[in-house]
Amino acid sequence: MTDAVTSTADRAAARPTPVVEPLAQKLAAQAHSLAEQTAASSDALSAWRQAALAQLARLPFPSKKTEQWKYTSLMALDAGHLVTQAPDHANAPALPEPLAPWRLVLINGRFHADLSQLPPQGVSLTRLDGSAEAPLSIAEDALRTPFAWLNSAALQDGLLLTVADGVALDAPIEVLLLGSADVASHCHTRLRLQLGAGSRATLIERYIGQGPVLTNAVTEITTGENSDLVHYRLQAEAADTLHIGSLILAPGRDSRAASFQLMQGNALRRNDVRVLMTHSGASASLNGIFVGRGSTHTDNQICIEHRVPHAVSDQLFKGMAGDKARLVFNGRIHIFAGAKGTNAELSNKNLLLSPGAEVDTKPELEIYNDDVKCSHGTTCGQLDAQALFYLRSRGIAEPAAKRMLAFGFVNELLSALPDEAVVEWARPWLERALTEAEHA
Amino acid sequence: MLEIKDLHASVAGQDILKGLNLSVKAGEVHAIMGPNGSGKSTLTNVLSGRDGYQITGGQALLDGHDVSELDPEQRAHAGMFLAFQYPVEIPGVSNLEFLKASLEATRKAQGKEPWDAVTLLKKARETCKQVDLDPQFLKRGVNEGFSGGEKKRNEIMQMLLLEPRLALLDETDSGLDIDALQVVARGVNSLRSPDRAIVLVTHYQRLLDYIVPDHVHVLAGGRILKSGGKELALELEQKGYGWLTDQEDAPA
Amino acid sequence: MTSQAELDKLIRGDYAAGFISAIESDTLPPGLNEDVIRFISAKKGEPAWLLDWRLEAYKKWLSMPLPTWAHLDHPPLDFDEVSYYSAPKSMADRPQSLDEVDPELLRTYEKLGIPLHEQEMLAGVAVDAVFDSVSVGTTFKAKLLEAGVIFCSISEAVHEYPDLIKPYLGSVVPQGDNFYAALNSAVFSDGSFVYIPKGVRCPMELSTYFRINEAKTGQFERTLIVADEGSYVSYLEGCTAPMRDENQLHAAVVELVALPGAQIKYSTVQNWYPGDENGKGGIYNFVTKRGVAHDNAKISWTQVETGSAITWKYPSVILRGDNAVGEFYSVALTRHMQQADTGTKMIHLGKNTTSTIISKGISAGRSSNTYRGLVRISPRAENARNFTQCDSLLLGDTCGAHTFPYIESRNPSAMIEHEATTSKVSDDQLFLCRNRGIDPEKAVSMIVNGFCKEVFKELPMEFAVEAGKLLEVSLEGAVG
Secondary structure: OOOOOOHHHHHHHHOOOOOOOHHHHHHHHHHHHHHHHHHHOOOOOHHHHHHHHHHHHHOOOOOOOOHHHOOOOOHHHOOOOOOOEOOOOOOOOOOOOOOOOEEEEEEOOEEOHHHOEOOOOOEEEEEOOOOOOOOOOOOOOOOOOHHHHHHHHOOOOOEEEEEOOOOEOOOOEEEEEEEEOOOOEEEEEEEEEEEOOOOEEEEEEEEEEEOOEEEEEEEEEEEOOOOEEEEEEEEOOOOOOEEEEEEEEEOOOOOEEEEEEEEEOEOEEEEEEEEEEOOOOOEEEEEEEEEEOOOOEEEEEEEEEEOOOOOEEEEEEEEEEOOOOEEEEEEEEEEOOOOOOEEEEEEEEEEEOOOOOEEEEEEEEEEOOOOEEEEEEEEEEOOOHHHHHHHHHOOOOHHHHHHHHHHHHHHHHHOOOOOHHHHHHHHHHHHHHHHHHHOO | OEEEEEEEEEEOOEEEEEEEEEEEOOOOEEEEEOOOOOOHHHHHHHHHOOOOEEEEEEEEEEOOEEHHHOOHHHHHHOOEEEEOOOOOOEEEEEHHHHHHHHHHHHHHHOOOOOOOHHHHHHHHHHHHHHOOOOHHHHOOEEOOOOOHHHHHHHHHHHHHHHOOOEEEEEOOOOOOOHHHHHHHHHHHHHHOOOOOEEEEEEOOOHHHHOOOOOEEEEEEOOEEEEEEOHHHHHHHHHHOOHHHHHHHHOOO | OOHHHHHHHHOOOOOOOOOOOOOOEEEOOOOOOHHHHHHHHHHOOOOHHHHHHHHHHHHHHHOOOOOOOOOOOOOOOOOOOOEOOEEEHHHOOOOOOHHHOOHHHHHHHHHOOOOOOHHHOOOOEEEEEEEOOEEEEEOOHHHHHHOOOEEEEHHHHHHHOHHHHHHHOOOOOOOOOOHHHHHHHHHOOOOEEEEEOOOOEOOOEEEEEEEOOOOOEEEOOEEEEEEOOOOEEEEEEEEEOOOOOOEEEEOOEEEEEEOOOOEEEEEEEEEOOOOOOOOOOEEEEEEEEEEEEOOOOEEEEEEEEOOOOEEEEOOEEEEOOOOOEEEEEEEEEEOOOOEEEEOOEEEEOOOOOEEEEEEEEEEOOOOEEEEEEEEEEOOOOOOOEEEEEEEEEEOOOOOEEEEEEEEEEOOOOOEEEEEEEEEEOOHHHHHHHHHOOOOHHHHHHHHHHHHHHHHHOOOOHHHHHHHHHHHHHHHHOOOO
């Protein structure tokens, strides 16, 4: 066995050519060509778009082998969503009742001042359409997915809201984001909220729309010292829409931030939420209700990074999957070395409402400091059969009984919503989403 | 009203009821007594359609209709009410919300006028008082964190509001102190009327001091062994169940 | 002295099993190719089907990429630097009885506290000892055979019981299951085989001790346990290795088959050399352990792991049959520069299947300790139940503790609960103990033992004692 070929050489010879994911490659090419077109136009945001283009080139599109996309396929984007831009609606479609006295309307990513009620004194509004320079990303590496970089590189419109120091708003600001198209297409939506020191504000992001349109959303929020933020992300688009979104939240020193995400599944829903605890004394509270209906897909990836000492975070997410829906949840708590005195908790509870539904959940702890208090818990089960029978024996028909129990399951979250207008929106929304979750 | 003919039923493959016959007419109060494990709870659960309780033979007719063909909620709509031995806790769903859903569905099915929110709240509050339950309980989750006695009174409260034609009370008296027992009995007695029937399932004679039955049945080994008037209950109180079940076992 | 300094001292303990035995051995030069596999197979006089099976595995291995998903950081492994076969020379002609075994070898086992001579045996434990790549002797064989229990080296079983080996070898962990399992399937040298006949309760605990002695060798043992219908067996496994500067590779495969109604309890105390304070040397432990539980069968994995520079190991249960039960109880302690990525997989296929996972990770020094687990409920697994508890204890602020549980449910009637917590040995706790007159070493050991109690109580008696001691040694810095 002297002249035997070594295994390394053998392995090299025998290894098949690396499997290319044709779809990932195709999407990357489409994203590139898209971004290059926009990045080329010269205006106040050109340099920034060029930088994003470089990031986009660096980051591969996810494939089946990508750990963070293990449960989510991008097959739904194969119809050329990244090729065609959703139309810029000239005629205003019917809009739902506002949830706040101030409402900013974006249709397929474009701001419509004529349909909006502008925010009051103390809040400045800058349009991110290249007409003026604007401080854009929170941090160089704040965005993590190629979709978020594509959003930056191909950005044509968006909103920057700045709440001045010490300004306390007594009512929420709503941003209504409507995505609508008849053909496979996309729109990019971009929001940036900056809360000044000692300020207080509530932002309601509400996504609605229908048709095979992909909303590629990026929202970034920074809050100043000792500020108070309440943030809602209501995702109520029709089941045939697609939504890939990033939310980056960076609370300031001694500030309080509470975020509530209420969403129903659609053809493809993916949310990457990143919370950067980079200021001591900050507290962040993340909550969510996810409802999977029909054959929809909902994937939430939440990552909270504790990078400094003495910050606190808690998270409670409840998911319900009916019919053939799939709910994916990944909740990561990352405690960096040096982040002593951190207190972080995560709870994810799920209900499977029907035999065809699926829940995949992965709470994660990544901890590099011993002086911390961290925990996570997750459960997955079904509605309590005893309770169901009890309701039925009182004359309540099975579907209604199931909905009541499902409401009961999420009631602690619903009743904790701080704004009455949102609660009033949420109850019928949930009723509808659950009704849709029942049917095949 | 309720006609049970040679009823056989099993739980998890085990035969519990083995040929039970019982006839309950409108206006009557029946007490079913028997030792633990005799099949008392199985009977009420089979009648109200709980999952896992299989009718394997015979039938139970409610106003001439086979109950096995009805879903639990349809049985409720038909006027049947089961007061649970162990009332279920439903966190997050308030008592009032629960009552509203239940009354709406039931009254609608029965062709009765629905109650508006004000009427419902008024009636619910009154009924709470009737069973010595603080109206604050209406806002709390169904039976969530209630004491044993409060849960049982909550059952009676629901029963009074739903006005069933056939009320099945499954060991509603067990675990109650004498005051709570009187409250429960008062509630049940107030429901007595010529067009209603009540079936009390109990282990103890005590309840029958307050709710005087027209008929008493002894259930053992999945069958009615003996039926009689209210004096049978007193006899049972004195002699225990042994003399009956021994007779039954003797030939075996 | 600050409590931090005390902790530092406690976790700097030396390795007690790190001696090297002066034994002449027959070691193959490093490198892997088909000829090496033919050599191993010929050396063991294997039948042609097994050689073909090995070669098939080798072909699969060649085409497989090295797994990179684990939370581990190590230099790329060069599989040509490893020697794939090492046997003590005196074993060349297989000793017929323990009397023929090289006395130096027996002394090695005695040093490890594992006397192979039957008269010295702790009553009731039968031992199969694997030294480097080969089994050096199995005790209590005759007595076991009386009960119909087969307990021998897997090489022996290939010759003696081909009808039991052929259907089961690779039936739980197929050749191409993963990179390391494929490598093992190609080059496995020896290991233990157990067969418990129908309805038999194995009359004693069975035990295997593994030791890697020779430098630059890989150890690739393979264990196969088949528990026939209604039988019961408790199997213990212990591992040690000498202190060497270079890393040694251990890539084992364990397959458990619990036929209907059978119960297998598999306990491991793993104390491979973890490397020194600076991460020099130590065993790379890449192990595939998996069991299949048929109707009403039960498989329990209990492990106490303090060794290895790198641990990559996920003892799993496929709950194939209805009412099958899977359990995983684990304590993993890492210190120095050790890295562990370990956990379990519970695959629920049958109805009414239940699984329990209790994992306790203790990290110290600059180590990294990761729990990675999968609970999968298939659509058919009506009423499946899982409960998982993962706790991490951190000693010091330079280590890492991570938890990555994957939960996949496709049946609404299933109930899954997962909880994880992280805590530390706090200054307050230590102060209280000292205030009550308990020295800090004892205090840490008490707290750690308390932390691990739920797992220790699952271990067979002698192993529980051993595991407790092992943790104490690892934590207290006692010199062997």
